[in-house]
Amino acid sequence: MPMIRMRGVYKTYANGVHALKNVSVDIEPGEFVYVVGPSGAGKTTFIKLMYSEERPSKGEVHVNSINLSDLKNRDKPKLRRSLGVVFQDFKLLPRLTAFENVAFAMEVTEKPKREIKKRVMEVLDLVRLKQKARSYPHELSGGEQQRISIARALVNKPGLVIADEPTGNLDPDTSWGIMELFETINHLGTTIVMATHNKDIVNNMKKRVIAMEHGEIVRDQLRGEYGYED
Amino acid sequence: MFVISSEGNTAMKIKTLGRHVREGIKNIGRNGWMTLAAIVSVMVTLLVLGVFLLLALNVNHIADNIEQDVEIRATVELEANESDIETLRNQLAAVSGIAQIEFVPSEQGVEEFLASLGEDARYFEELKEDHEFLPDMFVIQTKNPQDTPDIAQQIEQLDSVGKVNYGGETTETLFSVTNTVRNIGIIFIIGLAFTAMLLIANTIKVTINARKTEIEIMKLVGASNSFVRWPFFIEGLVLGVVGALIPALILIFGYDQLLRSVSETIRLPFFQLLPMYPLAFQISFVLIGIGAFIGIWGSIISIHRFLRV
Structure with a gap:
């Protein structure tokens, strides 16, 4: 199939x-x-x-x-x-930091906290935004927001x-x-x-x-x- | 009615519940002004509701007190001897709905009357010999004051009973007034409780509408309905309880002050306000209960239609 x-x-x-x-x-x-x-x-x-x-x-x-x-x-x-979905308008949760946004997609799978943290840092590294983990979406440029949303799409592998x-x-x-x-x-x-x-x-x-x-x-x-x- | 089920997976882990509680409480902070608006609206409506609840309970209490003072006075016919009186007492005891029967002999009745006159009593000394002025009588209190007219009629039928007096029309008017006051109180409280629910639910709805997009995003990245719902549930609960605590405290302190000043200024036998305890606990319990219920109900109802993504 x-x-x-x-x-x-x-x-x-x-x-x-x-x-x-x-x-x-x-x-x-x-x-x-x-x-x-x-x-x-x-x-x-x-x-x-x-x-x-x-x-x-x-x-x-x-x-x-x-x-x-x-x-x-x-x-x-x-x-x-x-699967991971990436949208034109990013669809990040405005009240969560970059880290929390990515982590959210993994939290819904009820994975242990430590595993979530490790994996989120991994994907943030992949999109080269590790240093912006604590920033809120409105503090990021459009390109950065889209990278965060891609990281979110990838977090569950x-x-x-x-x-x-x-x-x-x-x-x-x-x-x-x-x-x-x-x-x-x-x-x-x-x-x-x-x-x-x-x-x-x-x-x-x-x-x-x-x-x-x-x-x-x-x-x-x-x-x-x-x-x-x- | 509002089932918080864990859909699409097995039972929720305790750790996840912890996450929902943390998230719910965090949301209260994240929403700042919206949360404040919701809490204030819960506070104000519950304060108004609480004030009227106290008022209604006290009016009811005073009406009870006034009604308790209603008693039936049945005189004994002059020709009755002691055994007739004893028979009558037994017959009275058999009438249902009577709480208390007291026999007041003529002499005692006159003395009490004279005592109530104070200084002027000396002009009426000769009444002490006059059994016709104030015959022997039974003073009867009914279990339910509202039954007084009926029971008075039954007593009138008994042998050896002379006149029966319970205040007649005055008493009936009193009862209709106290009943009206009670009913108005109940209608008012129900109406107010309903208004409070609508107002608070509406405020919560507005705060959640603002988060419609958030809920949709959560669903799009794979959150189950219960995963989205739980933090809102907690948030609504905390919001409702916090919103109820403040009016409960205000009412307790305010009522305490009121009791003090009333006991110093108004000295009427029937004007007795309800004591602080257990009223304070009852009111707090009712307000916090309503607050919690409305908080949860408002948030669950409001997010319901955004979950269909």
Whole structure:
């Protein structure tokens, strides 16, 4: 079973918008996949299905061998602990320090305190922000906040990290830093699925590219290119 | 009603509970002004509720005292002899709902009357010989003062009973007044308690609404509902109890002062306020109970709809 498998997936929102139409895809462990396409093409819905923020209206979604089509609410935490999610707006808890934000994702698994502390310092080191452990999100730059949120996504050693426009709020230089970080994480063996509008990055990285338009996959290339004008 | 279950995993570890308690208390500090607003709103409403509770309890107590003074006076017919009186006493004892029967012979009654006149008693010395002025009588107290008119009617039917007097319409008016006062008190307290609950729950709701995004983030990084809920539960509890402690203290000290000044200035036999103990404990218990309940209820209800992520 691949890491992510979708078969004939449709998603229609309550307001009648058909966000996804007959989407089928397999993503294997260790892959680095960009999801590209114009705004409103269904990229975010595609991503949201993977961590069960949305449920498919029709079709099958399997992530980490968990069937998400009939996933019960009380089973969602288990799924979300098995993967890491990185958002465009970082989604850090504003009243917690960088350390506490990263630790939170591990506390929910009820691991011992000492183990949490050790692992949090490890991932903070990986994103090179050990020295900012005690800072609050509002004291950090956008790039630093995104690094913290990546550290949070990695803290439970997931096999899969999903990112929805992680560089959307960042300037080009900072974006490159974040992309290099994802590259490193991928080299360490983690599967990465990333929705992005960043043409330069996609064209330079030469990874698998899935292009979406009007809720459908229109192109799926290994070593692909962005393929759209900005 | 509000089940704090540990979903999706086995029973919660004690260490995790410790984490929730710490987190809940930390949150109170982290939320600063919001917490202050919630505590103040609990404080103010519970203080008002407490004041009215004290008032209502005391009005009730005074009404009880006034009612306790109502008694039935049944005179014995002049021609009755001692055995008739004894029979009557036995018959009275058989009437249900009577708390106390006291026989007051004519001589004693007159003496008590004369004593109440003080200096002027000397003009009425001859009454001592006049059994018709104040015949022998039974003074009867009922268990429940409100039953007085009914029992008086029953007594009237007995042999050897002359006149029966219990204050008649005056007493009935008194009862209707005390009943009205009690009912108004109860309605007021219930209304006020309800308002307090709504007001406090609303404040807590506002403070939690401000944290909607936080709750969503927690859910997105894999927190179970109970993991999110517990610290809020603790926070609500602490908030409600702290908010109730202050008005409880104010009421106890204030009531103590009131008791002192009333006992020095007002000396009416029926105007007796409830003593400090156990009232102080009861009021504190009620306020802290309401505070804790509302605190928990408010926070659990408010986060409920944000948990569906």
